[in-house]
Every structure is written in C-alpha cells, then in structure tokens.
Amino acid sequence: MTWVEQLRAHEAVCRRAPSAHNTQPWQPEYHADEIVINVDPARSLPDSDPTGRDLDLGVGAFVEACLIVAADLGLNVTAVPGPRLVAAAHAYPTPFTIADVEARRVARGRYATGPVDAAALADLEPGFVHLPARDLASELVVADRWQFGTPAVVAELRDWLRLDPHHPRYHLDGLTDRALVLSWFEARFLAAALRAYPVTRRLGLASLLAASGRNLLRYDGSVLVMLAEGDDDHVTAGRRLLRSWLTLARHGLAVHPLSQLIDCPVTAARLAERVGGRPLAVFRVGRPLAEPVRSARLQPQATG
Numbered sequence: 001m002t003w004v005e006q007l008r009a010h011e012a013v014c015r016r017a018p019s020a021h022n023t024q025p026w027q028p029e030y031h032a033d034e035i036v037i038n039v040d041p042a043r044s045l046p047d048s049d050p051t052g053r054d055l056d057l058g059v060g061a062f063v064e065a066c067l068i069v070a071a072d073l074g075l076n077v078t079a080v081p082g083p084r085l086v087a088a089a090h091a092y093p094t095p096f097t098i099a100d101v102e103a104r105r106v107a108r109g110r111y112a113t114g115p116v117d118a119a120a121l122a123d124l125e126p127g128f129v130h131l132p133a134r135d136l137a138s139e140l141v142v143a144d145r146w147q148f149g150t151p152a153v154v155a156e157l158r159d160w161l162r163l164d165p166h167h168p169r170y171h172l173d174g175l176t177d178r179a180l181v182l183s184w185f186e187a188r189f190l191a192a193a194l195r196a197y198p199v200t201r202r203l204g205l206a207s208l209l210a211a212s213g214r215n216l217l218r219y220d221g222s223v224l225v226m227l228a229e230g231d232d233d234h235v236t237a238g239r240r241l242l243r244s245w246l247t248l249a250r251h252g253l254a255v256h257p258l259s260q261l262i263d264c265p266v267t268a269a270r271l272a273e274r275v276g277g278r279p280l281a282v283f284r285v286g287r288p289l290a291e292p293v294r295s296a297r298l299q300p301q302a303t304g
C-alpha cells in the first residue's frame with residue numbers, strides 16, 4: 001500500500017476533525033503521491049461565515065488531523081499550501097495520536113467551576129488569551145440576540161440542526177439535540193420556534209433564545225480567545241486551533257466554541273479591543289460535568 005492508500009484507509013479518523021455546524025466541508029482528492037484537500041461549496045456557510053473564516057479553520061483542523069493520523073501510522077507526510085498533503089523526508093512531529101483525534105469532542109454542557117489550571121494554559125502555543133468567563137457573559141447575550149435576530153443566519157442554522165432523532169441526516173452531519181444538550185422539551189420548542197421564524201422573530205424570539213444562553217458564562221470559569229498570529233492564514237490557524245483543543249484534552253479539559261462573539265460585529269469589535277489582537281476563535285474551556293456526546297460524521301466515499 002502507498003502512503004496515500006494507507007491514509008485514505010484511515011479517512012474516517014481524519015474526519016473526526018471539528019467543523020462549524022458540523023458541516024464537514026472536506027473533500028480529499030486522492031492522487032498517486034499527493035492528497036488535495038478540496039471543500040464542498042454546498043457545505044460552506046455563506047451567511048453565518050461570509051468571510052470563510054470558520055470554513056478555513058475547519059479545513060486547517062482536518063489537515064492537522066490527517067498529519068497526526070499519518071504520523072501515528074509511521075508515514076512521512078507534510079502539508080503544503082493548497083492545502084495539499086505530500087510525501088516528506090520525516091514523519092510530522094506531533095505528540096498526538098489517532099486515539100487523541102478519535103476521543104476529542106466539543107462539550108456544550110456544564111463545566112466544573114474554577115478557572116483552568118495554569119499548567120494547561122502554559123502548554124498552549126503562543127496566541128491564546130485567557131479571560132474569566134463572566135467578563136463575556138453580557139457580550140454573549142448581545143451576540144446571541146444578533147445571531148437569532150439575523151434571518152439569513154437563522155435559516156442556515158436551521159438547515160444544519162437535527163433536533164429529532166428521526167431526522168434523515170441525524171447520524172451524518174449537523175448539530176443534534178444531544179450535541180446541543182437540549183432536553184426533549186427544549187428541542188421541540190426550538191424546532192417549533194424556528195419553523196415559525198418570521199412570526200416568532202417579530203414576537204421577540206431573538207431575545208427569548210438569547211435569554212436561554214444568558215447564564216452560560218455566568219460562572220467562575222474560563223474562556224480562551226485564539227488570536228491571529230503574524231501572516232498565518234486561516235488554514236494554518238485552524239491547525240493551531242485543533243492542536244490547542246487536543247492539548248487541553250490531554251489535561252482533561254473540553255471546549256465549547258462561541259463563534260457568535262466574533263461573528264456579531266459589535267461584540268467582535270469590543271472583544272478585539274479587549275484582547276488587543278484579531279480574535280479568530282473564542283471558546284469556553286473547562287472540565288465537563290457530564291460525558292459529551294460523540295457527534296455524527298459522514299462516511300468516507302467508497303474507493304472505486
């Protein structure tokens with residue numbers, strides 16, 4: 001088997017990489033001695049992610065996952081712009097393994113109180129700013145209200161929600177009721193409110209839904225902000241993002257991204273000022289009180 005064939009045989013592991021709304025936009029194109037990482041435009045989020053920031057971060061996370069899997073298989077592979085994966089003289093240097101990629105998951109439930117250990121923060125690469133969760137609690141309400149008050153953003157979210165286990169794509173992609181830690185009643189309520197969105201928007205749905213997340217950051221916990229570093233593009237930043245999540249996971253810590261804080265223009269500007277840089281990702285971090293669910297994934301395309 002060539003290195004390309006071996007890595008292809010492990011595509012399902014690489015696909016454990018995270019992506020916004022769990023769209024899994026990656027379309028690896030396999031050649032004799034390289035793998036080109038394309039994206040499926042139907043799996044982008046033009047309204048919620050108009051600059052393609054989250055799309056590129058997700059592509060970067062997939063590239064990093066591929067490199068970790070290749071290294072664990074003993075394959076000498078590196079990433080070059082494109083992005084493409086090509087043969088290299090040495091294995092990719094990484095402390096992470098297939099087991100780390102498989103085990104990682106976002107956790108949206110409650111976390112233990114208390115800030116994260118200094119030791120975990122010290123293990124991160126440069127470019128992460130720690131903030132007390134409470135400092136962003138009211139900003140999150142503003143960002144949520146913007147998100148749920150923007151029809152195109154809501155329509156896109158609705159397309160990727162799988163709030164009922166009978167949804168035909170429940171086990172394939174998108175965000176399930178379980179991944180969002182919604183009770184049966186909350187899932188039904190959200191589904192009904194989104195179905196009737198033009199009406200519910202006028203009735204103040206945005207405030208209502210924003211209110212449901214009001215307490216998410218009102219606890220003694222931690223938020224990390226990943227800043228743009230130098231000339232790094234967003235794919236490179238996405239690789240750093242996945243490494244940071246895997247590093248935190250090694251410390252028993254989970255993350256919960258809150259991208260609305262950097263999607264909403266008002267909160268994005270205030271956050272940039274607060275941290276003195278260009279935020280590319282924002283996430284709550286801590287020790288989850290309950291085991292997070294394993295999110296759905298598409299199966300790799302069968303080899304022809």
Ligand SMILES: Cc1cc2nc3c(=O)[nH]c(=O)nc-3n(C[C@H](O)[C@H](O)[C@H](O)COP(=O)(O)O)c2cc1C
Nearest residue numbers: 018019020021022054057105106257258259260295
């Ligand atoms: C760039 C990026 C942005 C994300 N933004 C959010 C977000 O704003 N809110 C959220 O709950 N999850 C967010 N996520 C997490 C994804 O929804 C999650 O990775 C996906 O559902 C797959 O789940 P898993 O990471 O547990 O495998 C984001 C992930 C990425 C890579």
